[in-house]
Amino acid sequence: MTVAFYMNLVLTFASYWTSLKLIPSFSENFLLGNLFGRDLNKISKKKVPEALGVITGATFLVSMFCFIPFPFMSFSNDGGNHFNFDDREFIQYLSALLSICCMVFLGFTDDVLNLKWRYKLALPTVASLPLLLVYYTNIANTTVIVPRPMTAFLGKELDLGVLYYIYMGMLAVFCTNAINILAGINGLEVGQSVVICGSIIVHNYLELSGPNAAYHRFSLYFMMPFMGSSLALLRYNWYPSRVFVGDTFCYFAGMTFAVVGILGHFSKTMLLFFLPQIANFVYSCPQLFRFVPCPRHRLPKFHAETDLLGMSYSRFKSSDISWLGNFIIKFLEFFRVLDVRRGVGEDGLYTECNNMTLINLILLVIGPTHEARLTTILIIFQVLTSILGLFIRYYVSSLFFDDAPSLASLTPVL
Numbered sequence: 001m002t003v004a005f006y007m008n009l010v011l012t013f014a015s016y017w018t019s020l021k022l023i024p025s026f027s028e029n030f031l032l033g034n035l036f037g038r039d040l041n042k043i044s045k046k047k048v049p050e051a052l053g054v055i056t057g058a059t060f061l062v063s064m065f066c067f068i069p070f071p072f073m074s075f076s077n078d079g080g081n082h083f084n085f086d087d088r089e090f091i092q093y094l095s096a097l098l099s100i101c102c103m104v105f106l107g108f109t110d111d112v113l114n115l116k117w118r119y120k121l122a123l124p125t126v127a128s129l130p131l132l133l134v135y136y137t138n139i140a141n142t143t144v145i146v147p148r149p150m151t152a153f154l155g156k157e158l159d160l161g162v163l164y165y166i167y168m169g170m171l172a173v174f175c176t177n178a179i180n181i182l183a184g185i186n187g188l189e190v191g192q193s194v195v196i197c198g199s200i201i202v203h204n205y206l207e208l209s210g211p212n213a214a215y216h217r218f219s220l221y222f223m224m225p226f227m228g229s230s231l232a233l234l235r236y237n238w239y240p241s242r243v244f245v246g247d248t249f250c251y252f253a254g255m256t257f258a259v260v261g262i263l264g265h266f267s268k269t270m271l272l273f274f275l276p277q278i279a280n281f282v283y284s285c286p287q288l289f290r291f292v293p294c295p296r297h298r299l300p301k302f303h304a305e306t307d308l309l310g311m312s313y314s315r316f317k318s319s320d321i322s323w324l325g326n327f328i329i330k331f332l333e334f335f336r337v338l339d340v341r342r343g344v345g346e347d348g349l350y351t352e353c354n355n356m357t358l359i360n361l362i363l364l365v366i367g368p369t370h371e372a373r374l375t376t377i378l379i380i381f382q383v384l385t386s387i388l389g390l391f392i393r394y395y396v397s398s399l400f401f402d403d404a405p406s407l408a409s410l411t412p413v414l
Contacts, residue, residue, distance in 0.1 A: 004070040008221050011063040012228040019059045019232035023052055027243055035111065037244050041185060041302040041309060041371050048241060051111035053249025056229045057104035060252075063225040064097055071221060088138045089218075095134035096222065096259040100252065102127035103176065107251030120180070120247075121173055127255055128172035131262060132165055147400040168262050171271075175261075176254030178277035181284060182358060183250065184299040185309070185371050186241040190234040191379045192276070193253040197227045199273040199386035200260065203393070212265060219264035226256055239372040272389030276382050280358035283337070287314070287356050291325040298355035300363055300374075308368040311339060311354040318342070318351045329353060339364055 030036065030049040037050045072090060106123040109115070115123075142164035146154045160167070183189045201223050204216040230253070236243045261270035271278070287294035293316040300309040321329070329351075332338035341352040354360045362377060363369065369377075 003073070004067075004221070007070045008067060008224055011067055012224040014228075015059050015063040015225045016228035016232045018062075019056055019229045020235065022055050022059065023233065023236050023243060026055055027052065039186075039241060040297075040299060042240065043304050043307070048244050050244045051108060051246030051248050052233065052236070052243040053245040053247075053252055054104060054108045054111075056233045056245075056249060057100075057107075057252040059232075060225055060229045060256075061097065061101055061104070063229070064222070067221065067225070068093070071218075089214075091134055092138060092218070092263050095130045096263055099127050099129075099131040099172075099259055100255050102130070103251045103255035104248060107246070107248035110251070111246040111248050120177060123251065124173045124176040124255065124258075125169055127251075128169055128258065131172070131259060132168060135168070135262065136165070145401055149400070168258075168267070171261065171267055172255060172258040174254075174281075175258040175274070176251045178274060178281055179254050180247060180250040181288075182277055182280045184297075184357075184359065185375050185378075186239040187234060187237050187375045188359075188378055189245050189250055189253075190230055190237050191375060192382050193249075194227065194230050194234060195379060195382040195386055196253075196257060196273045197223050197230065199389065200257070200270065201227065203266065203269060203273075203390065204264070206394075207266075215264045215266070219260035219266075222256060222260050226253075239375060269389070269393050272392055273386050275385040275389060276358060276378070283358060283361060284356050286325065286328045286332075291322065291328055292316075292353065292356070293320075295355065298357050298360070300359055303368065306368065307370065309363065309371050309374055310368040311360045311363045313339075313341070313352040314355055315344070315350050315352045317349055319349070321351075332356075337361060337364070 027049040030051065031047055035050045036047040038045045039048055071093070103124065106127055110120065110123065142161055143157050143159045144164070146156055146158050179189055179193060182192065201220065204220040204223065207213065207216040208220075210216070233243075233245060233249065237245055257270060261267040281288075286292040287298070293314050295314055298314075299312060301312040302308075303310055329338065329340060333340045333353075338356070339354045344350045344352050354364060359374070359378070362374065362381075366377070
């Protein structure tokens, strides 16, 4: 184990402890600054401090700033030390911090100004520009390995050129917004991020003896302090939530994952850890792209008399839906993944269907349930899909790619 790893571990605990102390200390300041919300899934409508994800982001960034010298420092047997300086690695490190810092700032701006969705899509693109430019100047590798069934048509490797940069930019947009749209109940945003972070740490650790060990060590140095600061936030955001994380944390977490996935050269593997978020996005597409009416908030409905959460519904006139929207509704209804109520309203001209989110889909399957139990189910689902992702990466991928390592071939070291 290297000195850099030990120092990163120390900063991980420091990030956890600092966040744990600062979050309650600054909560009152956020209330005084009118940065608060009300928990719609509780009987009590007291003010809850909002956007506390900015504290987590700040402690993470300070930890990473303090860590800057250690990956580039070598210690000799006589007790001396010197810098083993690599310009390219140093620039990549700084560009990663710059992109994350930009996303924390832009996320906090969104929490304060309540930006529209079209701006939410543009923000990650702007924040990822330093990352993409450094990738172009330092790495510029746009070649991907072609799966075996397609090698006869495309060869073993395929150079995507500019399409690869478009893919990386879209990856940054997806990671930030995927966490943001799978949200709305206490502990879910931070909980899913902690599980994804843990999955990436396991993957990085397993790859430390492989040919790309340096890339995975780079990722590990970012993920461990992120885990520390996020666990502290989770303590305050878990049911019953004492603080709200805001869009700041969702953007911060998503950009951090995008950064390590791109610069760590495992973006495809990272998407395997986003399977619930991908499922939620696909299921939400009819509403996100306005084929089916989409309300501003798609939170589950709180039943005060039972203290349980049930499905929330979108109501619209049947005549206002296009033929494509009607087809989508009937298709999902046929496979029993959408609850549709027709002929509602006094004149019977309205149709209702549950809002298309993974949260509502889970409620469709299990029925009304308590908020804490619902969050726990979703976190367990995230863990199970992460295990599935690791299984696909180390066992199934070898059936499609010639050089894919198996778990048995790896001997983890630090």
